[in-house]
Amino acid sequence: MGKKMILLLIFGVLAAYYIYTPLPDNIEEPWRLMWAWFAELLGISHFMDILQFFMSLREVPVRSDENVTVMQTTFNNVPVRVYVPKRKSEILRRGLFYIHGGGWCLGDAAFLNYDFLSRRTADRLDAIVISTNYRLAPKYHFPSQFEDVYNALRWFLHQDVLEKYGIDPERIGVSGDSAGGNLAAAVAQQLIEDPDVKIKLKIQSLIYPALQTLDMNLPSYREYPHFPVLPKSLMVRFWSEYFTTDRSLEKAMLFNQHIPVESSHLFKYVNWSSLLPEKFRKGHVYNKKSLLTVRQRFLRQAME
Numbered sequence: 001m002g003k004k005m006i007l008l009l010i011f012g013v014l015a016a017y018y019i020y021t022p023l024p025d026n027i028e029e030p031w032r033l034m035w036a037w038f039a040e041l042l043g044i045s046h047f048m049d050i051l052q053f054f055m056s057l058r059e060v061p062v063r064s065d066e067n068v069t070v071m072q073t074t075f076n077n078v079p080v081r082v083y084v085p086k087r088k089s090e091i092l093r094r095g096l097f098y099i100h101g102g103g104w105c106l107g108d109a110a111f112l113n114y115d116f117l118s119r120r121t122a123d124r125l126d127a128i129v130i131s132t133n134y135r136l137a138p139k140y141h142f143p144s145q146f147e148d149v150y151n152a153l154r155w156f157l158h159q160d161v162l163e164k165y166g167i168d169p170e171r172i173g174v175s176g177d178s179a180g181g182n183l184a185a186a187v188a189q190q191l192i193e194d195p196d197v198k199i200k201l202k203i204q205s206l207i208y209p210a211l212q213t214l215d216m217n218l219p220s221y222r223e224y225p226h227f228p229v230l231p232k233s234l235m236v237r238f239w240s241e242y243f244t245t246d247r248s249l250e251k252a253m254l255f256n257q258h259i260p261v262e263s264s265h266l267f268k269y270v271n272w273s274s275l276l277p278e279k280f281r282k283g284h285v286y287n288k289k290s291l292l293t294v295r296q297r298f299l300r301q302a303m304e
């Protein structure tokens with residue numbers, strides 16, 4: 001009973017915190033986060049499953065409108081939605097392969113916002129849009145997400161598939177947002193080295209992509225650690241769920257202590273002191289040495 005009371009109290013405090021946090025309109029995420037966190041605390045369900053449940057309430061069925069024909073099919077056993085403009089075209093069209101976001105744990109091509117985006121893109125760009133799904137964490141970990149997306153993309157890039165949809169093989173792009181941006185960048189790079197795929201991408205367009213997990217203490221993480229919709233703790237949870245069910249990775253990432261000393265040469269790739277424009281760096285200084293010193297202190301404490 002005592003424990004439940006404390007949980008309720010915490011829930012109340014969090015509720016108050018979220019109510020008084022100023023947010024743009026239409027953002028309901030904090031409530032969902034709170035419910036998910038609470039349900040997990042009570043052992044009712046996995047955090048991500050609750051969030052995914054809330055998101056699934058906003059999925060829309062496959063339906064065409066006056067400008068775009070929408071179809072559901074599979075590419076290499078991966079479910080995809082295809083958006084084809086209805087107006088006649090004299091020439092071969094552009095093709096866009098889109099990968100939804102959601103921290104590798106959430107989301108679906110059927111989600112209202114993604115359906116809307118794909119529909120609009122198809123209509124405005126007069127392009128065929130393929131909006132792919134992929135298996136999600138926590139049930140599936142890396143590299144399942146990557147593999148699904150890559151398999152679907154490889155299927156799409158077959159000459160006969162492109163012909164079927166009237167797509168110009170010279171004008172194909174890949175795009176994605178957030179975790180989808182991460183996957184888009186990953187498949188684009190893999191494709192360059194794939195001798196089996198003859199038709200290559202012309203462009204990659206990454207929308208607020210998640211591109212590195214070496215340093216979890218970038219200036220934006222320092223400036224806005226608790227800012228909804230995506231507080232640092234949630235981003236760290238997404239990354240760690242993508243890799244493993246072992247929650248100790250999440251803890252290490254929160255303290256930025258997840259990169260083994262042997263791999264510290266990789267830090268040079270995230271030196272944001274040279275990569276970020278001045279205005280985003282603010283007063284923060286990238287310091288590889290301090291990353292490692294803190295790490296050693298952390299390891300010592302962990303061993304004691």
Ligand SMILES: *[C@@H]1O[C@H](CO)[C@@H](O)[C@H](O)[C@H]1NC(C)=O
Nearest residue numbers: 064065066067068119120123
């Ligand atoms: C279809 O296209 C027309 C002309 O651009 C536009 O006015 C209309 O709103 C579009 N319909 C939908 C459902 O987007």
Ligand SMILES: *[C@@H]1O[C@H](CO)[C@@H](O)[C@H](O)[C@H]1NC(C)=O
Nearest residue numbers: 268271273274286287288289
């Ligand atoms: C990061 O880049 C800056 C600017 O180029 C450089 O001065 C600094 O030494 C680099 N830091 C590390 C740890 O490599």
